[in-house]
Amino acid sequence: MSTLALAFDLGGTELRGALVERGGEVVARVSEPTMAEAGSEAVIGRIIALANKLLDDHPQAKVLGIGACAPGPLDPKAGIVIGPPTLSGWHNVPMIDILSRQFGLPVRLENDANAAALGEWRYGAGRGSESLVFVTVSTGIGGGVIADGHIYHGRRGLAAEIGHMTITGEGDRCFCGNVGCFEAVASGTALGRRATRLTAPGDGSQLRRLSSNGDVSARHVVEAARMGDAVARDLVEAEAHWLGIGFTNLLHLYSPEVIVMGGGLSNGFDLLAPGIRATINERAMQAYRDVPVVPAELGDRAGLVGAASLILWEGEPGTALSMVQDQETGDGASGPAGARAG
Numbered sequence: 001m002s003t004l005a006l007a008f009d010l011g012g013t014e015l016r017g018a019l020v021e022r023g024g025e026v027v028a029r030v031s032e033p034t035m036a037e038a039g040s041e042a043v044i045g046r047i048i049a050l051a052n053k054l055l056d057d058h059p060q061a062k063v064l065g066i067g068a069c070a071p072g073p074l075d076p077k078a079g080i081v082i083g084p085p086t087l088s089g090w091h092n093v094p095m096i097d098i099l100s101r102q103f104g105l106p107v108r109l110e111n112d113a114n115a116a117a118l119g120e121w122r123y124g125a126g127r128g129s130e131s132l133v134f135v136t137v138s139t140g141i142g143g144g145v146i147a148d149g150h151i152y153h154g155r156r157g158l159a160a161e162i163g164h165m166t167i168t169g170e171g172d173r174c175f176c177g178n179v180g181c182f183e184a185v186a187s188g189t190a191l192g193r194r195a196t197r198l199t200a201p202g203d204g205s206q207l208r209r210l211s212s213n214g215d216v217s218a219r220h221v222v223e224a225a226r227m228g229d230a231v232a233r234d235l236v237e238a239e240a241h242w243l244g245i246g247f248t249n250l251l252h253l254y255s256p257e258v259i260v261m262g263g264g265l266s267n268g269f270d271l272l273a274p275g276i277r278a279t280i281n282e283r284a285m286q287a288y289r290d291v292p293v294v295p296a297e298l299g300d301r302a303g304l305v306g307a308a309s310l311i312l313w314e315g316e317p318g319t320a321l322s323m324v325q326d327q328e329t330g331d332g333a334s335g336p337a338g339a340r341a342g
């Protein structure tokens with residue numbers, strides 16, 4: 001079996017683990033509810049159990065290390081999950097320390113949006129580019145920036161919090177406390193909220209029929225727009241306009257070769273694309289208008305394969321792979337075996 005990395009994507013609701021090959025292929029995958037409220041020790045206990053299960057199920061696997069991603073804020077260099085709002089009870093948890101001691105393997109950590117950006121850049125829709133912006137549009141808006149062949153971290157790894165750039169002076173308050181954040185006006189949540197306000201239970205609208213007269217979600221809007229519903233089409237048009245404004249800012253700031261859009265709302269990418277393009281053509285300066293905006297390719301495995309690439313990607317400084325290759329070309333010794341916890 002080829003060289004592999006163990007990968008973990010620690011989300012607020014779901015904990016995913018995988019064995020990933022050098023080419024980004026997911027060989028095996030497991031997941032379970034995070035149950036974050038049980039606290040960091042319990043969750044890390046389950047990460048360790050999942051890792052042992054993956055290793056036990058694949059005894060031939062030559063595992064080089066562990067790549068993990070988790071919600072920010074986190075410090076990728078120190079390997080510390082600082083205290084994400086979606087993981088209650090997590091406060092300065094030294095993930096790299098804990099996992100490397102447990103498994104005797106190199107461990108790398110990255111925030112989940114950056115890991116997904118790495119995944120799409122190395123194995124997905126952004127393959128071959130030098131600079132890329134990845135935007136995930138679902139409950140919130142997050143993203144990662146690849147600039148000149150490197151993930152852009154900024155001070156304390158806090159760069160590219162693109163969901164909280166201010167793009168208007170009005171509207172609903174963002175959970176961060178501000179008004180007019182990109183996320184507050186253009187996330188799937190915001191789209192669903194607009195649709196819910198425009199309609200009423202029992203009004204006979206397509207949107208309320210799809211939602212069984214409950215709150216309307218972004219998914220319902222996309223579905224109704226596909227059925228030709230006029231209200232939904234207007235909502236999609238307005239959504240595309242807001243996304244286009246945000247993307248125009250990203251073009252001007254980072255000058256990527258491509259913008260990759262992922263997240264739940266990318267299900268409606270084909271419907272949104274014309275409006276996004278029209279807004280960019282209207283607002284971006286001439287030199288930026290030919291940059292393609294494309295849908296993500298990796299779906300919910302982007303974070304896993306991106307995290308794995310922290311271990312496996314040739315040229316990534318300090319990866320387990322490069323250390324093994326140095327050893328192999330140096331003294332002919334083989335790399336670290338897939339050590340495991342008992």
Ligand SMILES: [Zn+2]
Pocket residue numbers: 163164174175176177178181183184
């Ligand atoms: Zn905000």
